[in-house]
Amino acid sequence: MNVRLPSTTSQQPSVIMAQWTRMSQIIPVLSYDTINSLYPVSTFPIEARHYLSEWIESQRWDDFTLEKMEQEGQAGFLLDQTISLLQHVALQSANVVDRMKLMQISRNMTSLKHSPLRFAVMIRDILRKERVLMSSQPTPAFQAPPNQLPMVQDLEDLSAKVAKVQEIRQQTHQVQEELNWQYDKVENPHEPKTAEMKSQIQKLEFIVESAARERVALLKTCVDCLDRCQNQLITRLKDWRLEQYKASIGCPFDDNLNTLQSGCEQLLEYNGRLRQELMLTGDLGPEHERLEQLLHILVQSSLVVDKQPPQVIKTQSKFSSTVRYLLGQKVVPGKPVVLKAQIINELQARNLDSVPGCSDNVGELINNNAILEHNSATKSTLATFRNMSIRRIKRADRKGSESVTEEKFAILFTTEINITGCSSPYKIQMISLPVVVIVHGSQDINALATIIWDCAFSERDRVPFVVPERVPWALMCSTLNSKFSSEVQTDHSLDQYNQLFLAQKIFDKPDFIDDFSKMMVSWTQFNKDPLPGRQFTFWMWFEGAMELTKKHLRTYWSSGVIFGFIGKQHLHLILKDRPNGTFLLRFSDSEIGGITIAYVSATENGGQIIQNIQPFTKRDLEIRSLGDRIRDINHITYLYPEFPKDDVFKQFYTAEHQPLPPGGYIPATLHTIVGTDPGSDTPNACPPAMTPMAVNPVQTLQPFSPQESIAPQDMDTGPDVFRPVIPADLDLDSILETLNAGENCLDTKQ
Numbered sequence: 001m002n003v004r005l006p007s008t009t010s011q012q013p014s015v016i017m018a019q020w021t022r023m024s025q026i027i028p029v030l031s032y033d034t035i036n037s038l039y040p041v042s043t044f045p046i047e048a049r050h051y052l053s054e055w056i057e058s059q060r061w062d063d064f065t066l067e068k069m070e071q072e073g074q075a076g077f078l079l080d081q082t083i084s085l086l087q088h089v090a091l092q093s094a095n096v097v098d099r100m101k102l103m104q105i106s107r108n109m110t111s112l113k114h115s116p117l118r119f120a121v122m123i124r125d126i127l128r129k130e131r132v133l134m135s136s137q138p139t140p141a142f143q144a145p146p147n148q149l150p151m152v153q154d155l156e157d158l159s160a161k162v163a164k165v166q167e168i169r170q171q172t173h174q175v176q177e178e179l180n181w182q183y184d185k186v187e188n189p190h191e192p193k194t195a196e197m198k199s200q201i202q203k204l205e206f207i208v209e210s211a212a213r214e215r216v217a218l219l220k221t222c223v224d225c226l227d228r229c230q231n232q233l234i235t236r237l238k239d240w241r242l243e244q245y246k247a248s249i250g251c252p253f254d255d256n257l258n259t260l261q262s263g264c265e266q267l268l269e270y271n272g273r274l275r276q277e278l279m280l281t282g283d284l285g286p287e288h289e290r291l292e293q294l295l296h297i298l299v300q301s302s303l304v305v306d307k308q309p310p311q312v313i314k315t316q317s318k319f320s321s322t323v324r325y326l327l328g329q330k331v332v333p334g335k336p337v338v339l340k341a342q343i344i345n346e347l348q349a350r351n352l353d354s355v356p357g358c359s360d361n362v363g364e365l366i367n368n369n370a371i372l373e374h375n376s377a378t379k380s381t382l383a384t385f386r387n388m389s390i391r392r393i394k395r396a397d398r399k400g401s402e403s404v405t406e407e408k409f410a411i412l413f414t415t416e417i418n419i420t421g422c423s424s425p426y427k428i429q430m431i432s433l434p435v436v437v438i439v440h441g442s443q444d445i446n447a448l449a450t451i452i453w454d455c456a457f458s459e460r461d462r463v464p465f466v467v468p469e470r471v472p473w474a475l476m477c478s479t480l481n482s483k484f485s486s487e488v489q490t491d492h493s494l495d496q497y498n499q500l501f502l503a504q505k506i507f508d509k510p511d512f513i514d515d516f517s518k519m520m521v522s523w524t525q526f527n528k529d530p531l532p533g534r535q536f537t538f539w540m541w542f543e544g545a546m547e548l549t550k551k552h553l554r555t556y557w558s559s560g561v562i563f564g565f566i567g568k569q570h571l572h573l574i575l576k577d578r579p580n581g582t583f584l585l586r587f588s589d590s591e592i593g594g595i596t597i598a599y600v601s602a603t604e605n606g607g608q609i610i611q612n613i614q615p616f617t618k619r620d621l622e623i624r625s626l627g628d629r630i631r632d633i634n635h636i637t638y639l640y641p642e643f644p645k646d647d648v649f650k651q652f653y654t655a656e657h658q659p660l661p662p663g664g665y666i667p668a669t670l671h672t673i674v675g676t677d678p679g680s681d682t683p684n685a686c687p688p689a690m691t692p693m694a695v696n697p698v699q700t701l702q703p704f705s706p707q708e709s710i711a712p713q714d715m716d717t718g719p720d721v722f723r724p725v726i727p728a729d730l731d732l733d734s735i736l737e738t739l740n741a742g743e744n745c746l747d748t749k750q
Contacts, residue, residue: 020053023130030133038129043112044122048105051089052082060214061127064120070206076116083109154232155266158225162270165218165277172211179204216281222274223287226267230294233263234301241304242460245433248311249455249479250486257304261326261380264302268330271295272421296426299419302326303430306382309411311435311455312447313390321385321432323413328374328381332418337372339383339415341365345396349410349431349464363409363437364391372415383413393437405446408434408454408465434465449527449539452483469524473503474517476526480542488550490558498565505531505589506538510567536592544593552621553595561585561639561648562595574640575600575610581637583645585626588615595626599636611635613674624670627652632672 027035027046039046049056059078064071083106090102112119182201185191237260247253271291278288307322323339331337343363344352370383388411395407411432418425434454436447454467456479480502481494494502503509503516506525522528527539534541545565549557556562562585575582575598583599594615601611613633616626627649630636639648 019057019127019130019134020049022134024050026133038126038133040122042108043119044109044126045105047101048082048086048109049126051102052085055081055085056123057127061120061124063214063217064117064124066117066121069117071120072117074210075120076113079109079112079116079119082119154225154229155263158222158229158270159266161218161222161225162273162277165215165222166273168211168215168218169277169280172208172215175204175207175211179208215277216283219274219277219281219283220287222270223290226270226274227290227294229263230267230298233260233267234297236260236263237301237304238460241433244308245455245458249452250482250484255306257306257324257326258379260304264298264326265329267298268295268327268419271298295422299327299417299422299426300428303413303415303428305413305430305432308433309388309435311433311451312444313435313437314441314444315390315393315437315439318387318389320388321411323370323372323383323385323430325372325381325383325417327419328372329379330420331372331374331381332420335418337383337415337417339370339372339385339413341368341370341385341388342412342414343390343393343409343437344412344431346408346434346465347396348412352412352429352431361394363393365389365411366391372417390437393439403446405436405438405443406450407436408450409437410434410464431464445540445543446527448543449537452479452539453523453526470520470522472517473507473519473521476506476521477502477517484546484549487546488554488557490554492558492560494565497563497570501565501567501570502542504567505541505565508532510569534590541592545587545595548587548593548595548618548621551618553626556585556626556652559651563640571598572610576608578640578642579638580608581635582640582642583636583638584640591615591617593617597630597633597636601635624672625652625654628654629672633674635674 030038035046039049064075086102086106086109090099090106093099093102109119179201182197182204186193186197186201240257240260243251243253244255271294275288275291275295278284278291302325304324304326305321306324307320309321310319313319321341325331325337342361343365345362348360348362366389367385367387370385372381372383374381393409395404398404398407412429413431414427414429416425416427434451436450438444438447454465457471457475458465458467477494477499481499485491485493500513500516503519504512506521507516507519508531525538527537530537531541549562553562557564564585564587566584566586568589571584571586575584578600580600580602583597585595586598588594588596594617596615597613599611599613601609603609616629620629630645630649631653637645639645
């Protein structure tokens with residue numbers, strides 16, 4: 001009977017050739033001497049390594065040592081196979097030169113037959129040196145392709161190793177059966193005892209013992225590899241979660257979890273197969289305990305908040321969230337899996353690892369149960385909370401000047417789950433990203449500031465929800481740029497002039513023009529202390545400009561016709577030598593959510609002065625668009641530096657002659673003028689007024705909308721008088737909310 005030695009020739013080529021494929025990428029950068037010393041020309045040149053790479057990497061070379069003379073037979077077998085394969089490759093080659101070269105290499109190798117063990121150790125050392133070189137000289141070729149996990153190669157390697165363990169067990173079982181048969185022959189008194197029979201038994205015993213040792217060693221290697229792959233997977237899950245968070249400030253994010261789910265499922269499968277192999281060996285020692293611990297971590301880590309709840313949640317309002325279980329296809333069918341959601345505070349979030357679950361409720365959450373359901377079409381297992389609501393919230397004692405909008409909570413999701421192949425259920429949990437709970441819409445902007453700061457500057461493995469108090473301006477500026485571009489949905493980013501002005505404003509250094517990038521900006525400067533001379537913070541002012549652009553100025557901004565954030569000193573510097581009528585559009589420095597027109601105007605003595613028209617707010621632009629207002633104002637003629645305004649803004653003008661609307665009304669339009677007298681050419685700082693319209697007395701004007709009929713600039717009250725404006729279509733609750741909004745709602749002066 002011929003006994004086949006254990007091998008891995010059934011592995012996939014992509015796995016087997018991985019080392020040579022990677023090694024071949026760095027060979028061009030190695031010296032000639034290094035290559036010759038690595039692949040000895042007289043015994044095993046680089047051509048042999050190349051043509052036999054698949055077969056070489058499918059064998060076990062690491063166990064060979066010169067001291068183990070009992071390995072001589074196995075080494076001789078591998079040497080004969082190497083020579084035979086080289087000759088076969090040579091005969092198959094169509095290139096005569098290659099054929100002759102390979103035949104010469106195979107003949108040279110026959111000189112090693114007197115010491116095959118040295119040959120095996122030489123191959124072992126070559127493979128080890130290759131791995132050292134690859135680790136010391138990384139190249140881009142070693143990096144995982146886009147959208148591919150770094151652990152893919154290790155998973156393939158693990159798959160091959162687990163298959164090898166099973167193959168060795170199966171082959172050992174066959175050899176053991178043959179050995180049992182030989183034992184039975186020896187014990188049979190009627191069977192003659194021969195030296196050949198004794199020799200055969202010794203060979204079989206040697207193979208069984210060698211295979212058993214190899215199997216035990218390989219099992220440990222497999223557990224090590226599984227541990228490494230799982231750590232990589234969990235790291236990637238944490239990265240995915242952080243990327244999901246950063247997406248709220250405009251960072252790119254791929255929300256596809258299918259690759260991660262596949263990784264989780266493979267790790268669970270390999271864990272089960274290895275536990276089975278260890279049980280078959282009768283070894284329930286340290287390696288089995290490691291596998292149980294790895295299994296527990298994997299089952300716990302596979303619960304992911306796929307769709308996060310809103311990060312600013314108002315009490316008594318509905319919100320939703322979706323939780324996904326990446327091992328959903330491995331859940332034991334039958335009993336439904338119910339997920340429960342509850343709200344927890346920062347202290348509870350920090351103690352989750354030591355005290356799983358939370359018995360102390362800090363808030364009442366309704367509609368907080370959902371069933372984990374499997375979708376066979378998408379192969380995803382989801383629990384969707386559609387109509388959750390926070391009925392009440394219990395706040396912690398605040399420190400110093402800390403406000404309620406700085407307090408962070410989270411939604412905790414918990415369940416108990418049974419996994420196929422596991423004897424007992426697992427209690428698992430996962431928390432959402434931090435949320436801020438508010439009770440009134442007027443708190444929304446400050447709450448959003450807390451989330452922006454936490455999102456932009458938190459680290460992956462932080463203690464919940466620790467975030468630095470001060471960060472470099474370069475990082476802050478990058479965050480503002482990402483948030484602005486994302487919120488406005490534009491590719492037109494903040495330019496260097498915008499960024500310089502933002503830095504000057506937040507640091508209150510209007511004359512400083514050097515590098516701000518390494519200066520530290522604090523949370524207090526961002527959204528705690530009001531800006532000098534103002535009643536609002538930096539974030540409130542920036543958010544107002546961003547919101548105005550998002551709602552009314554997106555196309556203008558994306559077209560590049562809005563200069564945006566610019567200081568008055570810079571403004572005077574670039575406009576001072578321009579012709580009269582040159583203008584630019586800038587966000588108001590003194591009013592939240594306003595855009596103003598700065599332009600060069602003539603003075604009475606023939607000089608020049610730079611005027612700033614009262615800012616247009618959201619309500620102004622709802623009544624008449626920015627493009628039409630620019631068309632109305634005759635004092636402005638050229639967009640800086642020298643573009644005729646009609647050429648630039650005609651795409652934004654509303655057609656003057658439109659068909660009559662239903663009802664027989666004549667359309668009435670509003671026009672913007674600069675000055676107290678519609679006929680005056682002398683500009684001043686008074687608020688824009690509306691030109692009177694000529695009306696045919698026998699016809700009826702088109703009705704004014706509520707906004708048009710009570711707009712502040714239509715009231716004959718002067719620029720310093722404010723009356724609360726309440727749209728007629730608001731219900732009582734909305735009216736009360738408007739009146740309760742506080743001082744921020746009353747600050748409308750420039």
